[in-house]
Structures are given as structure tokens and as C-alpha cells.
Amino acid sequence: MRFADPDQLQDYCLNLPPVPPRRLWVCGGPGCLASGAEDLLAALRMEATKSGLKDTAELSCEPTGCLGLCQRGQLVTTEPDGYVYEKVSVEDAYEIVDQTLLAGLPVSRLCQDPSDPKAKNHPFYLPQKRLIMRRFGRINPERFDDYLRTGGYQALALAVRLGPEEVAFRIEASGLRGRGGSGFPAGRKWKACRTAEGDQKYVLANGDEGDPGAFMNRSLMEGDPLAIIEGLTLGAYAVGANQGYIYVRHEYPLSVARLRLSISNAEQCGLLGDNILGSGFSFKLSVVEGGGAFVCGESTALMASIEGREGQPRVKYVRSTERGLWDKPTLLQNVETWANVPLIVENGPQWFKSLGSESNPGTKIFSLVGQVRRSGLAELPLGTKIRTVVEEVGGGHLPGRFIKAVQTGGPSGGCLPVSELDLPLDFDRLPAAGTIMGSGGLIVIDDLSCMVDVARYFTKFLMTESCGKCLPCREGLAVIDGLLNDLCQSKAQIGDTDKLKELALTLSETALCGLGQSAANPVISTIRYFHHEYIEHEQGYCRSGRCQGMFIVNIDSDLCSGCGACQTACPSGAIIGRERKVRQVNTSKCISCGACLATCHFGALKTARRANHE
Amino acid sequence: MTNPDQKTLNSILDGYPGEPVNLLPMLQAVQTKFRYLPREAIILVAEKLSLPKSRVFAVANFYRALSLTPKGEKVFTVCQGTACHLRGAPVVIGALEKALGLNLGQTSPDGRYGLESVNCLGACALAPVVTVDGVLHGAMTAKKAAKLV
Structure with missing residues (x-):
């Protein structure tokens, strides 16, 4: 057909x-x-x-x-x-x-x-508003007719009657902001690309979801690929582009396959290709598979990668909407931003503005993972409190534990302590608290995780993924990583925390691209809210029992149920006691590995400083 | 390890138009076939795309998915995403290193096994996870990981 x-x-x-x-x-x-x-x-x-x-x-x-x-x-x-x-x-x-x-x-x-x-009525779904995910549980993503049956391509059919100007106007008036992390107003990009001079323009979708602990883009590309494709088609129609690319992360082969299948189905129906729906508008779309480099999620690096070069960012003195892919005007947005486009074109900007909060309209998909009862993927109106997501959707802390922090925004984001959990999830309020919303990753961290180790984890990730182009990021991260390793291995010196902070701030001010400028956020935010843990590490103590050799374990006899789970887990025979009796620790045998800590559901195991550090 | 011969290489690469936009896809196709990029492939790709060999080499060297040395036949990949890290990926890596006698990132001298890490597979609820030849195993512990070997 x-x-x-x-x-x-x-x-x-x-x-x-x-x-x-x-x-x-x-x-x-x-x-x-x-x-x-x-x-x-x-x-x-x-x-x-x-x-x-x-x-x-x-x-x-x-x-x-x-x-x-x-x-x-x-x-x-x-x-x-x-x-x-x-x-x-x-x-x-x-x-x-x-x-x-x-x-x-x-x-x-x-x-x-x-x-x-x-x-x-399930507590997980109750606070949610599933719009972008509305077809999950209603269509087989590989069946073209399923997409059409659930309202697919109605927006495009409407758009060719409205004309490109009206489509662009609806996006601008809706207040839609980029879902990839920056929250940049989509309408401004559309307008800039639409008015940019040139016959050849491009639209691009960023599906290079590289944040560890985030899988909303993957789920979207695999769950409703045609919504992204329809969004791109609408965008191309509005700005006058005739070629588009979807850049997909190398680790997501199923996303690549589903998008390619959907493109071929759309081509067969004349919804991609020449003279779409008799409008005279022609648009070709293809999928580009990434090469396994985190930095390619950065806009200019992504374009370099499509052009067949190393994915290194450039300084953005000229916006991509004027000179982007092959130096032509280019409109690049995250796949989730694109998936919002058909909804807005069809239902109008006022409808969209009625969702979410005033300057942050619409819904956003969040991936909730870490030390929480219900990990998963949830779509909520922007402006929802972090606490609602963690406690209602996620069901709160694991048995016997308490939540210490929530990390938002991926490796470039920061950690918020529990006292800040009433903050709304939006693009404006989180930066003031030292983090970002990013692409929507929420990682719950409980008392068994060490905040210095968390900072070390993200720093190591970013150091490995640094493209190496600018010095502050390439060398700065390596020095920061070294200091964090010292802190986690009882080799740090008094004053290292101050040194770390100075290095981190310098990196933020001097790195070339957005990823480099935000690379120190994990360090800066953990020092801001968990300064005491850094000082304890300088002194050789890890309260969370994560950094080996930097604590001893005591058992609170009032809380111990006598279940013996800790005793089974102890590799050095340091936990003693029999049957249903309260357990004790033989400190001289304890190798402070922390293996016992996670086994206790009653909160009876506590860490303490080793004697020589007191 | 398969030896690269010109005929096989040509059959992989002939389908691509000679435009630089195809550089990464061509290298990926060779990588999939040979589990690495033989020297001959880099030279041939450079010729087909009329690009300097240095440029092809630079791209081959930049991306993690591309390798200049052969990868193992059976690859154990440990996810190092945040959820996996918090739930014990470092312990799983330790167990696999011991069981395979390899450090993370290494391939055994006979080319049969490889131990690698990946940044996130998006299966965070099953953390920590390990994939063996693309098949995912969730809720790993040191003991379960050693059994995979």
C-alpha cells in the first residue's frame, strides 16, 4: 500500500x-x-x-x-x-x-x-503519565499497522495540510525543551534551522545513549521506533531538510534493527521518500550505528562520527543549526524529543503546556535504578518531586537499609542528599542544587555505598571516555582519578579533599565541550553534600564499608535477629555465634571486606573506625 | 582466527559506495567478520574511499567497538554501568579474572577467550549482569560468574 x-x-x-x-x-x-x-x-x-x-x-x-x-x-x-x-x-x-x-x-x-x-492502580504506575510510552503494551513495534491503528501518522497527515510554518510554530509555542540533557528550547533550534540559508539541510536524532544506568532511549527506539521516525519527518518538513540520520549506540543492535525495519516499512507506504503524501516534500532517512564512544553523544562529536571521522567535539562558535553536518544547517535532537513532536503537532501547543510545570512542559521518561525496591522505567510530568519517583514509583529503600543520596543526570550529573529530595525534576531547579536532569537517569544510593567511591566510579568512567582533545579533561581527570583512588585505599593525605575541589573547579571552567565542563560534577556535588565522608577517608575510615580495609564491623545486639546470614557470608570466620543467638565479631580475624554488610536485613551490622585510626 | 584474504575483504566492502560517510560502517563490517581490523583491511578501505591511511587508522583506533588486535572467540563482557557497579560488578570482575586467568580487557594467548567490560546494557534491574557471546546473565555473584566459565 x-x-x-x-x-x-x-x-x-x-x-x-x-x-x-x-x-x-x-x-x-x-x-x-x-x-x-x-x-x-x-x-x-x-x-x-x-x-x-x-x-x-x-x-x-x-x-x-x-x-x-x-x-x-x-x-x-x-x-x-x-x-x-x-x-x-x-x-x-x-x-x-x-x-x-x-x-x-x-x-x-x-x-x-x-x-x-x-x-x-499499581503503586508503580499510579503517579505516572505515560504519553511517550503510550504504545508500550498496545502495539507490536515491528508491525506497521499497529502504529497506524494507534493514531500513528495522523500528525503527518495533518501537517501536510497545515504547511511547514504552522508545524514549526506549534513546536515553538509548545515550549518543548530538549530531552537529551541540555533542556534547550526546541522551538529556537527549529526556527534557527528553518531560517538558515542553504538548499541542503539535515535533521538528526541522537540515540547514542551512553549514560550508564540509563535505558530510556533504548526502550523508546525498540518500543515505538515509528514515533521517532514520524517526528523526524515532521521536523524535516518544517525546516526544509531532505535527509536525516538516526545515530544509534553500538551496544544497541536491536534498536538498529527495529529502526531499519520501520524505515523500510515507511518507505514502502510512501511515508518516507519522494513526494510524501502528495505534498511535494521528499525526505530520506537512514540509521548510523555508533562505534562505542561515549563522547559521540555530544552534538558536534556525533556529527563528526557520521561524517566518518573520530568523534571529537569542536568549539561551538557557530551553531549547528547554521553549520552542522558537512557544514550544512542541521537540526539535531534526542530521540525522545523527536517522539514528542507528533503529539504536539496533533494535539496543539496548549495541550502540551497543560502537562508538566510552567517552564518545563510535558512528560519525561526516567530510568530508576540502583538500591531501590522497584527498578524500572517511568514516565512522569516534568516537575514531579524526586521523592515521589523514589518512594512511590520505586517503593523506597531496600530492607534494612536507608537511602543516602540520589544521583541524577548520568556521569555529568551530581548526587543529591535525602534532604534535597523534594526538589522537582526539571531543567531549571536541579542545576541550582549542583546537579542536572540530564537525559533522565535516577540512581538511588543507600548507606552501603560510599560517596567517595561513587565519585571515583564516575570519574574513572569519564576519564576512560575522554576523547583526549583538550588538556583539562584529558589530564585533569587522570589526576582527579588518582586522588580518589588514594582516598579509597587509605593512601590519602590530609588536605587532599581541598586539592580535589580546586582541580574539579578548574576542569569545569576550562574544558572544551559540555561533557568535559560537567565531568567534575560528580566530585563537586559529593564534596558539597558529603564533605564529612571525604574527611573520614583522609583519616582512613569508610563508614559505608565499601572501601576495603578502612573499617571494622560491629554487631548491635539489640537489632541482631540471630539469623546467621552474616556468618555464612563471612569469608574469614570472624563472625561467631550459634543457632538463633546474637552474633559477635572477632575483630582480630575481621579482614574488613564488607561481605557481611549487605546480608543483614535488620540493620544490625555497623561499621566503625579501625583502632589504629582512632 | 580467520586469515584475511583480499577476496573475502572485497566481498565485504564492495557493497559500500566510495564515500567517507561509509568509513565507520565498512570498518564495523570487517570487525564483525574477523573480530579485528587486519592491516590489509585498513589499506583497502583507505583505497576504496580515497582517504589517507592515517585517517582510516585514526578512526579505527578511536572507537571502542573496533580493535586492531583479534578479540577472543568467546567473550565474557561484564557490565560496568552504575547500577551494576553499586550491586557488585567489581566482585564479579575479580571472579572472572581469576577463573579465566585474564585481566579485564585481555584475550587469552590462544585466542579462545576474552574478558571485557561495557558501560551499560540497560538491563539495570538485573544488575550486576554479564554477557557471554551476547547472551545476558543477570543477578551475578562471584560464584555464579565463575560457573559461567
Whole structure:
């Protein structure tokens, strides 16, 4: 089918064959795929066939995008009832088909709350507003018709009637800000690129999601690839570009495959290529696979990489919207920003502004990971408090632990202490507190993690990924890394924390690109909020029990349940006691490895300074 | 390890138009086939794209996904994402180093095994994770990691 004009597209969408009355959707997010979603899907399909279900136009059991609740995977959700099943295994396939697919009844034992099996009432989903993720659990991302059936390409059909100026106006008026990290107003970029001189212009999507602990872009590219493609098509139409590229991280082969398939499907329908929907507008799109370099997420490095060069940033004295890819005007946005575009064009800027907060309209996908009960992917209105995400969506701390900090914004972000968790997640308030929202990574850190070690982790990451072009980043990070290693190995000197701080501030002021300028943020923010831990490390003490050899372990006899879990974990036989009795530590045998600490669910194990440091 | 011969190299590279935009994709295709970039491949790519060899070498050297020395047949990759780090990736790396007799980043002399790290695979809820030849194993401990070997 090739659509010659918007009417043909509308007709086709209205006459799509009906879907089965009840459907099962198997989560195909990164976590569930890794735990065997394909086997589960095969088992469900087999049971469905066995029970004599005749498939109409589409199958009753299909894979879908990330359902978000990764900690409880594998997940299955149902239509039309909207049940969500957790920790599903192949053995549950018969019961799910028999009860839910055939009879419409919930399988209560697989639900978080057996009395209320609906996803919308689940504490994980309750505070969420899933707009960008609205098709996760409603479409098979590899089926083009599924996208059309759920309102896909309606925005483009509308756009070719409105004209490019109106499309650009809607984005500008919506107040949409870049979702990749900077929060730069999208409308300003669109306007600059639209008015830039030149016949050849480009639109680019940044899918080089390199932040460790972040997988929202991956989930989006794999869960709703056509939304990104439609967004890019709208952008190209508005600014007058005829060629686009989606730059995808090397480690995401499935994202590359799904995007390529979707592009080819769109080409066959005439929604990419020449004279799209009879508008006279032509647009070609291709996928570029990255080479495994974190720095290519930086805009100018990304363009260098597409051009077939080393991915090194350049100084941005000329904006990419004037001279970007091959020195032509270029509009580059994150894949999530692009996925917002069809929604805004179709529903209008006022609708978009009604979501989120005043200067931060819309929703944002966050990946919530680390030492929290429910890791996962959540979409929330901008301006939501960090506390809401951690405590309601994430279910709070792990048993026996307490949350010490939340790290936001990836390696270039910072750590916030619990006292700051009432801050709203938006592009403006977080920088004042010493961090950034970045691309939406939220990492929960509890009392078993050492803040100096966290800073060391990010510094090491950034040092390895530094492209090496400018001196402050290349050499500065290495010196900072050395000092942090000393602190974590009891080799530091009194005053090293001050030295670190000075180095970090110098790096921020002198590095060439945005990644380098923010590379010291983990160090600066942890020194700001956890100065006491740095001073303790100077003195050879790690309160978190993370830095080996820098603490001893005591057992609080009032809290010890006598379960013996710590004793089993101790590799040196330093924990003594029998049966259900309170345990004790033989300090002379303790090698301070910290292996016991995470095993206690009662908070009975405490660290203390080693005698020679007191 | 497969020996690079001109014919195989040509069959991989002939599909690409001779434009610099194809430099990275061409090198990636060679890397996938040979598990490294043989010297011959760098020279051939430079010729096909009419680029200086130094430029091709610079790109080959810059990207982590490309390697100038052969990678192992069976590669153990430990995720070093933040969630994995917090939940014990360093311990898992230690266990694999011991079990394989290799340091992180090394390939065994016979080319059979390799031990590498990756920055994040996005399977954070399963942290810490290890992939063996692309198959992901979650909730790793030192003991479970050693069993993989």
C-alpha cells in the first residue's frame, strides 16, 4: 500500500481489519528480553493455538515495548482489561491463556495486589503519565499497522495540510525543551534551522545513549521506533531538510534493527521518500550505528562520527543549526524529543503546556535504578518531586537499609542528599542544587555505598571516555582519578579533599565541550553534600564499608535477629555465634571486606573506625 | 582466527559506495567478520574511499567497538554501568579474572577467550549482569560468574 495523499492514509486507517477482542502483551524491554521474553511468548502462543484460538488479522499474543516494571519481570499485560502480571515464567502460560485470554479473568497470584490486578492502580504506575510510552503494551513495534491503528501518522497527515510554518510554530509555542540533557528550547533550534540559508539541510536524532544506568532511549527506539521516525519527518518538513540520520549506540543492535525495519516499512507506504503524501516534500532517512564512544553523544562529536571521522567535539562558535553536518544547517535532537513532536503537532501547543510545570512542559521518561525496591522505567510530568519517583514509583529503600543520596543526570550529573529530595525534576531547579536532569537517569544510593567511591566510579568512567582533545579533561581527570583512588585505599593525605575541589573547579571552567565542563560534577556535588565522608577517608575510615580495609564491623545486639546470614557470608570466620543467638565479631580475624554488610536485613551490622585510626 | 584474504575483504566492502560517510560502517563490517581490523583491511578501505591511511587508522583506533588486535572467540563482557557497579560488578570482575586467568580487557594467548567490560546494557534491574557471546546473565555473584566459565 502506497499512500498518495492524506485522505488515502485516513481511509486505510479507518478500514484496518479488527484485532482479537482480548490480547496478551509480553514485555520486550531490555530486562525482560534478557530473562527470556521470547520463550515466554512462544509458550503463550503455543497454549493459545492448543486451546483452539483462531487468529484473525493479528495474533492474540504479541511482544511489545518496555512495560517499565523491570524489577518484577518478566511482565505480561492484557487488553482490554489492563491487568499486569509480574514474575511470569513459561510454566504460567497455560493458566494465563486459559483464565485471561479465554475467560477474561485475572490470574491473581501473578499480580502485585491480588485484589486489584489492574496496572493503573499499581503503586508503580499510579503517579505516572505515560504519553511517550503510550504504545508500550498496545502495539507490536515491528508491525506497521499497529502504529497506524494507534493514531500513528495522523500528525503527518495533518501537517501536510497545515504547511511547514504552522508545524514549526506549534513546536515553538509548545515550549518543548530538549530531552537529551541540555533542556534547550526546541522551538529556537527549529526556527534557527528553518531560517538558515542553504538548499541542503539535515535533521538528526541522537540515540547514542551512553549514560550508564540509563535505558530510556533504548526502550523508546525498540518500543515505538515509528514515533521517532514520524517526528523526524515532521521536523524535516518544517525546516526544509531532505535527509536525516538516526545515530544509534553500538551496544544497541536491536534498536538498529527495529529502526531499519520501520524505515523500510515507511518507505514502502510512501511515508518516507519522494513526494510524501502528495505534498511535494521528499525526505530520506537512514540509521548510523555508533562505534562505542561515549563522547559521540555530544552534538558536534556525533556529527563528526557520521561524517566518518573520530568523534571529537569542536568549539561551538557557530551553531549547528547554521553549520552542522558537512557544514550544512542541521537540526539535531534526542530521540525522545523527536517522539514528542507528533503529539504536539496533533494535539496543539496548549495541550502540551497543560502537562508538566510552567517552564518545563510535558512528560519525561526516567530510568530508576540502583538500591531501590522497584527498578524500572517511568514516565512522569516534568516537575514531579524526586521523592515521589523514589518512594512511590520505586517503593523506597531496600530492607534494612536507608537511602543516602540520589544521583541524577548520568556521569555529568551530581548526587543529591535525602534532604534535597523534594526538589522537582526539571531543567531549571536541579542545576541550582549542583546537579542536572540530564537525559533522565535516577540512581538511588543507600548507606552501603560510599560517596567517595561513587565519585571515583564516575570519574574513572569519564576519564576512560575522554576523547583526549583538550588538556583539562584529558589530564585533569587522570589526576582527579588518582586522588580518589588514594582516598579509597587509605593512601590519602590530609588536605587532599581541598586539592580535589580546586582541580574539579578548574576542569569545569576550562574544558572544551559540555561533557568535559560537567565531568567534575560528580566530585563537586559529593564534596558539597558529603564533605564529612571525604574527611573520614583522609583519616582512613569508610563508614559505608565499601572501601576495603578502612573499617571494622560491629554487631548491635539489640537489632541482631540471630539469623546467621552474616556468618555464612563471612569469608574469614570472624563472625561467631550459634543457632538463633546474637552474633559477635572477632575483630582480630575481621579482614574488613564488607561481605557481611549487605546480608543483614535488620540493620544490625555497623561499621566503625579501625583502632589504629582512632 | 580467520586469515584475511583480499577476496573475502572485497566481498565485504564492495557493497559500500566510495564515500567517507561509509568509513565507520565498512570498518564495523570487517570487525564483525574477523573480530579485528587486519592491516590489509585498513589499506583497502583507505583505497576504496580515497582517504589517507592515517585517517582510516585514526578512526579505527578511536572507537571502542573496533580493535586492531583479534578479540577472543568467546567473550565474557561484564557490565560496568552504575547500577551494576553499586550491586557488585567489581566482585564479579575479580571472579572472572581469576577463573579465566585474564585481566579485564585481555584475550587469552590462544585466542579462545576474552574478558571485557561495557558501560551499560540497560538491563539495570538485573544488575550486576554479564554477557557471554551476547547472551545476558543477570543477578551475578562471584560464584555464579565463575560457573559461567
